[in-house]
Amino acid sequence: MRVLYVNPLPEGGNPAIDALAYGLAAAVRQAGGETRVLTTDFRLPDIGKQTADAFDAAVAAGVDAIVMYALDPTQPAEAAARARAAGVRVVSLVQPDFEVDGAVLYPNFNQGLFMATWLAARLTREDRIGIIGGPGTADDNEEVAGLLYGFRRAGIPVVNDPGLAEWRNMTDVADGGHEVAVRLLAQHPEITALVPYNDESMLGTLRALDGDPRLGRLPMVSRNAAPKAVQAVRDGLTSGTWDIEPTGIGWAAGALAARVLNGDAAPGELVMSPVGRMVHAGNLDTWKPWEQRVDWRPLVHGLD
């Protein structure tokens, strides 16, 4: 059983994406298979071609299955169809708009709701929330929808509309979070708690608060539980980070690929990834680093 994982970012670019790949490889290994990795970079304009080329190379190399991350739900439809026509099974992280043999979905809305509920339990109705939204991908939109619903249910007002471009970190990296946080804190001094939609945006937000007396006193949660975010919780700079269990997401994808190849999965089967939990000062001791959650072995890059 040979599985190709088309990594959407070079290894080392994002610890959550890396952890996902390690979880996937561990699950395939447990099922008796082998995982190879081809790296693409979704930040580059030719990401569609990069991914399609990886698919074609996998078909030529005779892999049994390809696992991809559908950051753009329309790509690579034609290459996926070619691969499936050649008998290679295709499994996707996030469901794309084209047909695949299986997909792993994220409970983004639930995570947003639980993040809001957790933070709201530590606030009062007199507090005011600021939210930094994401770049507009389906998973970030769903998380923000959960956040908005959670704060509405708790009766705590959100002062900005995170769906508007001015309140969204379109770059998905810390610099973008910094830029939005500076603007948000300046235009809404009434804010008493913050939710940057992910850890990278939170790191930019901490930079925006550098030298501000509110640093470390403004309740703040974000999502992913990346090592730097856990450290920020440990340092008392933020209140919590939602651990999305990226190794568990990868494990779900690897296990699904194995089941597809063994004929144990329904056609086009959909599987939910773990919902995860909040990492906060009260449970830091039970937090396990991602590399200790699965059999963490070096990824094998290339198809040869």
Added chain:
Amino acid sequence: MRVLFVSPMAYGSNQAVDALGHGLESRLAADGIDCRVIHPDFRHDNWLEAYGEAVRAGAESGVDAIVVWVIDAGEPAEAVAYARSKGIKVVTLEKPRFPVDASVVYPNFNHGVYMAESLAEMLEPGAEVAVVGGPDVVDDIELMLGITYGVKWAGLRLVNDPEDPRYKNITDVAEGGREKTANILADFPKLDGLIPYNDETMLGAVQALEEAGRLGEVKMVSRNGTPKAVDLIRRGIHHGTWDPDIPGIGTTVGDLLARHFLHGEPLDGQVFVSPIGRMITADSLDAWVPWEQRVTYNELKGLDA
């Protein structure tokens, strides 16, 4: 070892609720764990009090765990705290705002998004769609948020406000679906699509469409994958029902408890997500397996039986 399931509806009044109970019971039975059921029906005026009484009854009878289907995220907090103070594990369906030992949550929002996307595949971009809303219970609120988000995300045009009481089936049964769909049909003389939030509402919607002479005008999707909805798809009257694998939700809870009691796996207040399920359409009917064939339908016994 005994587990009590506090079910929100009387047996026989909602096939989905029954199927979940059977999924739970059969999974526990597989490991020799006895499952008992109390039904404090949430449609009754005093249901909150009855919910609390059911949990306390379980605590007094010395069960090892209680599974509570959460209707209101704030209740029954006191009764659950009482049960937990006696060392009884409490696991909830949906996550409440009070401490419990574990929760199994549904990806309701995802269901709503995928229902809307499925409908969009049957319609032209920008098609006009109406939605019949549901009661203000945790899972249906999230489902409705997913449906309304998904309708817009998929490029359809939502013509009504599903939160308007005129379009909201708070009864959760077919007759309410008939009444609210009739209101929609009276207010919107031409529609391309209709999303009754669940299958029971859809059954009423079909009646209303027939009475208005408009059956066949709209494509419809709903949620639950109930046998009646599947039958209507087979007959070409309905077009899609999201099957959330309801027996599988019960199995998920049962599996969690079995792993805890038999293998010592900690619960630690963790949250688990139930299966996502899939859309049943005319194209996928042959692969649909009736609920009673997915798990063993043993008799669900009361606490005193």
